[in-house]
Amino acid sequence: xxxxxxxxxxxxxxxxxxxxxxxxxxxxxxxxxxxxxxxxxxxxxxxxxxxxxxxxxxxxxxxxxxxxxxxxxxxxxxxxxxxxxxxxxxxxxxxxxxxxxxxxxxxxxxxxxxxxxxxxxxxxxxxxxxxxxxxxxxxxxxxxxxxxxxxxxxxxxxxxxxxxxxxxxxxxxxxxxxxxxxxxxxxxxxxxxxxxxxxxxxxxxxxxxxxxxxxxxxxxxxxxxxxxxxxxxxxxxxxxxxxxxxxxxxxxxxxxxxxxxxxxxxxxxxxxxxxxxxxxxxxxxxxxxxxxxxxxxxxxxxxxxxxxxxxxxxxxxxxxxxxxxxxxxxxxxxxxxxxxxxxxxxxxxxxxxxxxxxxxxxxxxxxxxxxxxxxxxxxxxxxxxxxxxx
Numbered sequence: 001x002x003x004x005x006x007x008x009x010x011x012x013x014x015x016x017x018x019x020x021x022x023x024x025x026x027x028x029x030x031x032x033x034x035x036x037x038x039x040x041x042x043x044x045x046x047x048x049x050x051x052x053x054x055x056x057x058x059x060x061x062x063x064x065x066x067x068x069x070x071x072x073x074x075x076x077x078x079x080x081x082x083x084x085x086x087x088x089x090x091x092x093x094x095x096x097x098x099x100x101x102x103x104x105x106x107x108x109x110x111x112x113x114x115x116x117x118x119x120x121x122x123x124x125x126x127x128x129x130x131x132x133x134x135x136x137x138x139x140x141x142x143x144x145x146x147x148x149x150x151x152x153x154x155x156x157x158x159x160x161x162x163x164x165x166x167x168x169x170x171x172x173x174x175x176x177x178x179x180x181x182x183x184x185x186x187x188x189x190x191x192x193x194x195x196x197x198x199x200x201x202x203x204x205x206x207x208x209x210x211x212x213x214x215x216x217x218x219x220x221x222x223x224x225x226x227x228x229x230x231x232x233x234x235x236x237x238x239x240x241x242x243x244x245x246x247x248x249x250x251x252x253x254x255x256x257x258x259x260x261x262x263x264x265x266x267x268x269x270x271x272x273x274x275x276x277x278x279x280x281x282x283x284x285x286x287x288x289x290x291x292x293x294x295x296x297x298x299x300x301x302x303x304x305x306x307x308x309x310x311x312x313x314x315x316x317x318x319x320x321x322x323x324x325x326x327x328x329x330x331x332x333x334x335x336x337x338x339x340x341x342x343x344x345x346x347x348x349x350x351x352x353x354x355x356x357x358x359x360x361x362x363x364x365x366x367x368x369x370x371x372x373x374x375x376x377x378x379x380x381x382x383x384x385x386x387x388x389x390x
Contacts, residue, residue: 003041003295004371009033016040016367024349031347032378037172037323039238039369043280044288047237050279054272063271065092069278073246076281077231080289081204083215089250091258092269095243096202097123099230102247104131104164106261107196107254113162115195117154118357121172124200125357128166136162139358145316147176147359151189158193165195170203170213170320173356173365177211177319180219187220187227196254198228202245203321205236205289208297211319217250224250228258235321236289237280238369242273296322299368299375306379311389313382322369323351329362331389338364346381 009017016033020026024035033040042048054060070087077083093099100123108114110132116124118137128135138154140147167186170177178186190197199216207213217227232245249255279285300318307315307324312331315324328338335354342348342364353363368375383390 003292004373005041006371006373007040007042009040020349025343026347026349031349032374032381033349034367034370034378035349035351035365037235037321037367037369038240039322040371040374041238041369043238043276044285046279046282046284046288047239047276050275051272054275060271063269063274065090065269065274069274072278072281076286077215077248080286081213081215081218083218085217085248086250089248089255091247091249091255091262092267092274093230093245093247093262094267095234095240096200096230096232096245097127098243099245099247100124100127100166100198100200101131102258102261103166103196103198103228103230104128104133106257107198108133108163111161112164113159115154115158115162115165116357117149117167119173119353119360119363120166120168120356121200122351122355122357124166124168133164134161137358142359145314147171147174149182149185151185154189155193162193162195165190165193165197167197167199167216169199169201169216170207172203172321173323173325173351173353173360173363174316175318175321175323175325177207177213180214183214183216183219187216187223190226191223195226196228197223197226198230200230202230202232202235204231206293206296206322207320208293208300208318213320217248226251226254228254233277233280237276237285239273239276239280242270242276244269244273244277295372296368299370299372300324302372303366303368303375303379306383310383310386313386313389322367324366324368326364326366327362328364331386335362338362341385342382345385346378348378348381 010028016036017028020033113134113136114128115136141150229248234240304315314327351365353360
């Protein structure tokens with residue numbers, strides 16, 4: 001199956017397509033869904049084959065985090081990210097949103113401070129608010145078309161009440177790939193302030209040629225006693241609906257605390273999801289991911305060329321993820337004016353920049369993990385919607 005093959009997701013209980021009118025005022029009948037981070041093409045054939053095999057067997061009884069699954073996760077991290085992990089470091093959560101919430105629950109108390117570097121994945125702030133923690137938002141510094149750390153500024157914002165640092169690598173929404181030196185600086189910042197460092201690395205597989213992703217634990221092994229790495233196959237293989245992710249925790253004390261919390265919640269991974277991940281994290285899965293990255297690179301080039309040709313719009317250079325981060329500041333328009341054109345004229349549902357925190361006020365995020373024909377159509381719609389600027 002080709003990434004170009006059209007798949008109609010409308011009427012399939014797809015959050016991305018069937019909820020976009022309710023959330024963004026864009027009808028799926030004539031609109032384009034380019035907001036939430038899942039893909040519009042089918043997953044890898046090896047994953048589909050695993051589901052067919054399970055269906056043919058016909059029994060869906062209790063399962064567990066079995067050795068084949070743990071070995072597959074271990075193999076993937078070694079072969080794709082040069083990261084040697086032990087099988088007993090691997091815990092399973094109900095997706096990474098759940099893992100973030102569990103991390104807040106286990107290693108902080110209501111009222112404790114949580115550090116984030118914004119603009120960043122909106123669920124960080126959302127989970128902090130929902131769990132009754134206090135958000136300490138430290139802005140990244142914009143330098144040209146990229147973001148850099150300003151740890152002196154971040155240090156000045158700390159109150160001493162902070163217990164966790166939620167870190168995003170690669171960076172969502174900008175697609176920034178952090179260098180090993182930057183990761184070590186973040187780890188040192190966490191150590192200096194006695195913070196548990198929770199590194200969300202869900203987009204780690206979707207990195208374009210010319211950039212290299214390095215796991216936090218590889219870059220900063222000295223901070224292993226405070227580092228919790230969150231990973232998942234969900235973005236990579238478009239299986240987010242299986243709600244399954246990994247918490248990789250080398251430190252015995254941290255890991256025991258999380259295992260205890262999972263036990264008290266009586267959490268166990270679903271057998272179908274475990275089968276899918278085991279199949280995905282394989283040589284066949286790796287080959288499919290490489291093909292996907294090449295396809296996404298083509299989508300990115302088409303989108304950037306068209307968007308950057310519209311005066312006042314700037315699509316920041318994307319080093320990873322399939323989420324284009326578009327700056328509308330030079331249009332002179334307000335966020336509401338920009339959002340109205342995208343919604344009512346272009347009829348595209350996108351993720352609103354202000355939701356990503358400080359620095360996102362005049363941005364919009366576009367999901368490019370879709371058929372190329374839709375990316376081309378989106379470019380044409382955006383060009384028409386902002387035609388008066390040309």
